[in-house]
Amino acid sequence: MSEIKQTSTNFSNKNALSDECPEAYASTIIGGQWTLVICSWLLSGKLRFGELRKKLPNITERMLTLQLRKLEENMIIKRTVYAQVPPRVEYELTPIGYALKPVIKALEDWGDRHKKLTNK
Amino acid sequence: MSEIKQTSTNFSNKNALSDECPEAYASTIIGGQWTLVICSWLLSGKLRFGELRKKLPNITERMLTLQLRKLEENMIIKRTVYAQVPPRVEYELTPIGYALKPVIKALEDWGDRHKKLTNK
DNA sequence: TATATTACCCACCAATTGTTAGGTACTATA
DNA sequence: TATAGTACCTAACAATTGGTGGGTAATATA
Numbered sequence: 299m300s301e302i303k304q305t306s307t308n309f310s311n312k313n314a315l316s317d318e319c320p321e322a323y324a325s326t327i328i329g330g331q332w333t334l335v336i337c338s339w340l341l342s343g344k345l346r347f348g349e350l351r352k353k354l355p356n357i358t359e360r361m362l363t364l365q366l367r368k369l370e371e372n373m374i375i376k377r378t379v380y381a382q383v384p385p386r387v388e389y390e391l392t393p394i395g396y397a398l399k400p401v402i403k404a405l406e407d408w409g410d411r412h413k414k415l416t417n418k
Numbered sequence: 419m420s421e422i423k424q425t426s427t428n429f430s431n432k433n434a435l436s437d438e439c440p441e442a443y444a445s446t447i448i449g450g451q452w453t454l455v456i457c458s459w460l461l462s463g464k465l466r467f468g469e470l471r472k473k474l475p476n477i478t479e480r481m482l483t484l485q486l487r488k489l490e491e492n493m494i495i496k497r498t499v500y501a502q503v504p505p506r507v508e509y510e511l512t513p514i515g516y517a518l519k520p521v522i523k524a525l526e527d528w529g530d531r532h533k534k535l536t537n538k
Numbered sequence: 539t540a541t542a543t544t545a546c547c548c549a550c551c552a553a554t555t556g557t558t559a560g561g562t563a564c565t566a567t568a
Numbered sequence: 569t570a571t572a573g574t575a576c577c578t579a580a581c582a583a584t585t586g587g588t589g590g591g592t593a594a595t596a597t598a
């Protein structure tokens with residue numbers, strides 16, 4: 299997840315959309331491959347970096363770091379660093395992060411339904 | 419949106435995730451930049467290709483075509499071609515497509531809330 | 539002294555997603 | 569004959585997203 303070049307057409311299209319459509323806006327924020335899964339684990343309480351990694355079997359450390367940073371920037375999670383060695387960092391949802399619960403629920407319900415339909 | 423190389427690590431990670439997490443599964447299906455916006459327009463009734471294009475100011479024809487194809491593959495929309503010249507093609511949501519309504523609603527609500535929080 | 543532990547960072551690369559700019563077919567109308 | 573209209577398609581490119589494999593610090597324990 300490199301820098302976004304704010305001059306690109308991609309960027310301005312996404313921006314224009316996000317301005318008008320809250321659903322498009324929302325999906326640029328929580329649309330990453332791992333975002334919702336991380337949030338759904340955090341819904342049940344704070345977790346350390348290493349704990350999260352174990353819950354997400356295929357994620358690389360780099361990806362987890364990047365996603366957590368992005369979530370932090372968007373104020374969805376709070377990061378707490380304890381001055382210890384070895385280091386200890388805890389992540390937890392903010393209020394707006396917890397507010398994702400109904401979104402996640404709706405997506406899960408729909409996902410289940412859609413999956414049944416297509417697996418047949 | 420080219421072919422997905424089904425041998426890639428990306429692909430198998432996404433697959434593994436989708437198997438376990440219906441919310442991750444759902445977001446691979448409706449996570450595209452335009453997907454939800456298209457669906458939210460179709461929630462109010464069937465539309466022709468050209469009508470959709472007018473509603474989505476910045477979309478290119480290619481993108482619209484690709485997105486509609488993907489939605490069709492995923493059985494979210496139905497495509498009806500009328501044998502006329504000039505051609506006439508109509509798109510409408512399937513039942514599982516309409517079932518996205520609560521998802522879109524939840525995302526909109528959350529998006530609005532999040533936007534207020536961060537603009538402030 | 540060597541190794542383990544934790545939560546990262548970095549450079550480089552592969553894959554996916556989106557855009558640009560050019561087509562096409564076929565009919566109707568000017 | 570020239571142009572317009574609709575719903576596409578194609579090749580080539582730009583941008584973003586995700587993965588691989590290496591590294592770091594500082595302390596504790598063997």
